[in-house]
Amino acid sequence: MKFLIIAKKEIIDITRDKRTMLMMIAFPLLLMPVLIGTMMKITTSQAEKASEKEIKIAFVGQKYAPNLFDAFSNLDKLIILDQIPIDSVESYIQSEYLDAAINIDSSYQSNINNNSQAQISIVYKGTDSFGTAKERIQMVLEQFERSIIEIRMNKLNLKPNVVNAYNVEFKDVASKQERFGKLAGGWLPYVFILFGFMGAMYPALDLGSGEKERGTLETILSSPASRFDIVLGKFIVIMSAAFLTAFLALAGILIGIQQISVIPAAFLTLVNEIFTVKTIALIMTLVLPVSAFFSAALLGLSIYAKSFKEAQSIVAPLNIVIIFPAVIGTLPGIELNMITSLIPILNVSLASKDIIAGVINPIYMTEVYLSLFGFAALALYWCVRSFNKESTIFRN
């Protein structure tokens, strides 16, 4: 039971470390809501700005299509500049003095009258992030086109449905929860996988290489505690830290969403319906073995390092290794199956997506557990071996 003594001491030690506490509690709880809130605010305000934006266009060939010109000139938040030399239109758009230009050629009216297609070319800059100018012009043109078609059909004594042979109705059988799960469910595990890793990282560095740096490693190695006790005690604490950090990151997101005023009420209701205690508990059962896997692997690497600094440089690039499968899990088309459910981290991401969507397959879920616990056990075995290896423990 010596591992409990070690675990108790490590808990006292890390809870007094401000940096670890900041990373473990304050960071996930506060950062996520602030991040989500800021992103939502920026997106909403940018969208508002785009709809409020006054766009400037040039209308070349006004005399060939006076009606169309009128349709544009009557629009709000749209200014037609008529002093633009035709040759300079493109360079003006390029330099963003103009948002777009409409070119009408001389054959416009005759084409309209002859039931032919009139040529209209629009020049715009595609890097305009909201595509405001193009969209607004398109909207006016479509409206105007519909009125021309109506006139043409009346002349030909045809009903408008002649051009609409199908009346297609789409019915989506996926529940709102499923759609939400498949769409947004991917990034949620990404967040708690990353936080779980970060939550394990600091204590693992401190409890492994930190012992070497302080010279305390010899103190505990010369105590009656066995190497297994030492590893187990440290591992339990690191795993708890990882688990807690991941849980707090998830809690941070869910609490954050409730606090953000710009989130539509319907979406909020949906989120509250999906994230029941049962769903959260089920997700956390995945976080537990993945935290164990991270903790054992990081502790093993940390004890291998000669110093805290070396441990940091070994562990930091792993962030990318962790992110990679988590990101793949967010991609559409990657689903949980017999194979993907065996790949650690990716399986957590995919399984969480299905849990959120409410469509988790119990066979795959069992496979995910087996895989995660298997990898965690392997990592722990490797970690204990490292602690027993003289060349690792006394590398310096």
Added chain:
Amino acid sequence: MIDVKNLIKDFTLNKKQRKEMGDKYKNTKVLRAVNDVSFECKPGRVYGLLGPNGAGKTTTLRMIATMLKPTSGSITVAGYDSVSKGQEVRSQIGFMTGQTALYDRLTPVEMAKYIADLHGMDNKTFKKRKEHLFNILDMNSFADRRIARLSTGMKQKTSIARTIIHDPQVMVFDEPTSGLDVMTSRAIVDLIRSCKEEGKTVIFSTHRMGEVNQLCDDIAIIYKGKLFYNSTLDQFKSEMTKSTFEEEFIYRVGEE
């Protein structure tokens, strides 16, 4: 009592280590750090292990403390074999190095309690022992202050307290005064003396000849992993051909 017999310790060197150690070790795949070393440390006596850096002192002491396993040979500490009865050996020893080896975020009391708990001490015995040690080391004024905020002297006292909190019968000191100033070294010297008076078995490694003269009853000179002198300090003094310990040591090591 420590009984070391025909102790050998080999380390396998990897490519990088061979490179770091220079041309001399370019083709050395296995480095013999301790080579057929035998000695005996008796209770109530202080045994000094002398040797320059890299002689094999730390490796020998780490093997005594069961941190490293001997390649061959045997070590018996207080009647227990260091390999088959590692845990029993560890429960008999107090190990101290030149580093204070403390946890900054704990207090001296917590530090001592941690070690006492690992040694399976019950609360009552711990309290009594702690009171005794904290009184004689004059530690009560900072007993509940975080170690990070203590002075070097206070840290050294805490380190002493945690080393002897479980009242070990065998004390292993690995260059305990290296890097310490005169005042803090003094505390360690006093500790070694009191351990001797209490009848404990004490082994310590050093390259400070003054300390050897001050403290040791028996001495051994270890160089390049081999023990080539092992006797009482008095015997060593009587055999001295040079005027000072330093000169005698350099002379003897030079002969090798």
